[in-house]
Amino acid sequence: ETGVTQSPTHLIKTRGQQVTLRCSSQSGHNTVSWYQQALGQGPQFIFQYYREEENGRGNFPPRFSGLQFPNYSSELNVNALELDDSALYLCASSPVDSFSGANVLTFGAGSRLTVL
Amino acid sequence: GQNIDQPTEMTATEGAIVQINCTYQTSGFNGLFWYQQHAGEAPTFLSYNVLDGLEEKGRFSSFLSRSKGYSYLLLKELQMKDSASYLCAVSDSNYQLIWGAGTKLIIKP
Numbered sequence: 001e002t003g004v005t006q007s008p009t010h011l012i013k014t015r016g017q018q019v020t021l022r023c024s025s026q027s028g029h030n031t032v033s034w035y036q037q038a039l040g041q042g043p044q045f046i047f048q049y050y051r052e053e054e055n056g057r058g059n060f061p062p063r064f065s066g067l068q069f070p071n072y073s074s075e076l077n078v079n080a081l082e083l084d085d086s087a088l089y090l091c092a093s094s095p096v097d098s099f100s101g102a103n104v105l106t107f108g109a110g111s112r113l114t115v116l
Numbered sequence: 117g118q119n120i121d122q123p124t125e126m127t128a129t130e131g132a133i134v135q136i137n138c139t140y141q142t143s144g145f146n147g148l149f150w151y152q153q154h155a156g157e158a159p160t161f162l163s164y165n166v167l168d169g170l171e172e173k174g175r176f177s178s179f180l181s182r183s184k185g186y187s188y189l190l191l192k193e194l195q196m197k198d199s200a201s202y203l204c205a206v207s208d209s210n211y212q213l214i215w216g217a218g219t220k221l222i223i224k225p
Contacts, residue, residue: 004158042120042203042215043159056212090158104149105213107158 002027004108006091012114013081021076021111023091029106032074034066035090037110043090049074078113086115118142120216122204127222128194136189136202136219144209150178150189151203153218159203162189191221199223 005024013019025032031050035043045058049068063079092105119141128134147166151159165180177190201218
């Protein structure tokens, strides 16, 4: 079975630009969540998608948005990039809605974004 | 507010035992997870505790005390490949995962 794949692995943007990060979930998983991990910190929950709809969101502004497609893959879009957006962005998939109890997440290796 | 505390860094010797502690204060509790993250790689699942007590899985064990808001991850027979960050995460009342900053474990020969 294939794991979670993310693209691109690294990218550099300038302040004010927009970025789109992509994620393919593990086969058989229908829920995707996105996390931001700053250097030396734990992941911070951005949002979760289940059946193509956002069904949970962390403390991130509206310029962070996303999509989930019928094949369960997902995109994270960030508009008006700020320097503090520089981080590792992790995508994780799970077989069922994560908001229903013990649910093991399978993470991708992440997309490292640098904002200059 | 919600808070997960774990030591920033620990050092141990190959073949020894190390215990990584995690204390938490969250709005509700629906389980505690431990993940391992090697530098530049994805976090990978190690253990899940929702009831008090010890869960053993090979060289790794995880303990939970809900009344104390406390957990630990115990690693036995340490190997060089165990050098990684260990992340503690709690599922809160909304089943949202609250993550600690991680403990960087350094294994010395």
